[in-house]
Amino acid sequence: MNELKRKQRERRIWLAVYVIIGLAYVAGALNFGFEHRNYGACTGFFFAVLLIALRVALFVTPQHRLYQIFPPSSFNRAAYQTFFLCLCLTGISLGLWLMAKGIQHHQVWTAKSYFCGMIGMWMAAKWAFFVTMPIYELREDTLEEDALLRLGFIERGRERISGNSEPLLENQV
Numbered sequence: 001m002n003e004l005k006r007k008q009r010e011r012r013i014w015l016a017v018y019v020i021i022g023l024a025y026v027a028g029a030l031n032f033g034f035e036h037r038n039y040g041a042c043t044g045f046f047f048a049v050l051l052i053a054l055r056v057a058l059f060v061t062p063q064h065r066l067y068q069i070f071p072p073s074s075f076n077r078a079a080y081q082t083f084f085l086c087l088c089l090t091g092i093s094l095g096l097w098l099m100a101k102g103i104q105h106h107q108v109w110t111a112k113s114y115f116c117g118m119i120g121m122w123m124a125a126k127w128a129f130f131v132t133m134p135i136y137e138l139r140e141d142t143l144e145e146d147a148l149l150r151l152g153f154i155e156r157g158r159e160r161i162s163g164n165s166e167p168l169l170e171n172q173v
Contacts (some may be wrong), residue, residue: 022052036111040098046121051127058134063147072136084132091125
C-alpha cells in the first residue's frame with residue numbers, strides 16, 4: 001500500500017471514529033434530556049456534540065486552508081485559542097460546581113444526580129481542548145508536503161526555500 005492510500009485510509013478511520021463518538025454523545029444528550037430530565041448533563045453532552053462537529057470540520061479542512069485562516073502569531077489564531085481555552089476552563093469549573101452540589105445534597109450516582117451533569121460538562125471541556133489541538137499543531141514544520149507546496153514554502157523537487165525553523169550557523173551564512 002503506498003503512502004497516499006495509507007493516509008487516506010487512516011483519515012477515513014479517524015472520521016468514522018469521530019462520527020461514532022458524536023452519535024454516542026447525541027444519544028447521551030437525548031437520553032439525559034428526555035428520559036431523565038437532567039438538563040445539566042444534557043447541556044454538557046449537547047455542547048460536546050457541537051465541539052465534535054467542529055473537530056470533524058477542522059479534520060476535513062485541508063491544512064493549507066487552515067494555515068491561511070490561522071497563520072502563526074495572528075489575531076485569528078490567538079482569539080480562537082483563547083476562546084476555546086476559556087470554554088474548556090468554564091466546562092471544568094461547571095463540572096466541579098456540579099460535583100460540589102452533588103456532594104452537598106448527598107446524592108448517589110444516578111442519572112438524575114448532579115454527578116452526571118459534572119460528567120457532561122467535563123466532556124464538553126475535553127472536546128473544547130481537542131478543537132484547539134489542530135490549530136496549535138499547525139506550524140510549518142508539521143505541515144504535509146501538499147500544504148507546503150500550495151502555500152509556496154517549497155517547490156516541487158527542491159528543499160524548503162523559506163520557513164526553515166533550523167537556526168543558521170555562522171559558517172552557513
